[in-house]
Amino acid sequence: MPDSATVYELRVYHIAPGKSPDLLTRFREHTIKLFDRHGMKSLAYWTPVDEPEKSNTLIYILQHPSREAATANWKSFQDDPEWQSVRDKSQANGKLVEKIDSTFLSLTDFSPRIS
Secondary structure: OOOOOOEEEEEEEEEOOOOHHHHHHHHHHHHHHHHHHOOOEEEEEEOOOOOOHHHOEEEEEEEEOOHHHHHHHHHHHHHOHHHHHHHHHHOOOOOOEEEEEEEEEOOOOOOOOOO
């Protein structure tokens, strides 16, 4: 069970036109495994049901032990040579993501618990 320092990170990726299949493949085949390696627990991933967001948006939530751990996790992830290689190869024909929104969240006292 998460303790009071646990934070959840809501991330919304605004995907470049036509690049959604490439981004989803990168997550499916590489990114999630790298997140695990760097202490970032994936809780869920979503794509919107309706257009136009369906073709250009990926939404997901990560769990971190604390806000400080989140900062350290992201740094180690960004510095990982495997991630850098995967990122660079996947962007050989242009950037996949135009913008990323990141919001850190804490559970309310009335929220169902996330294990």
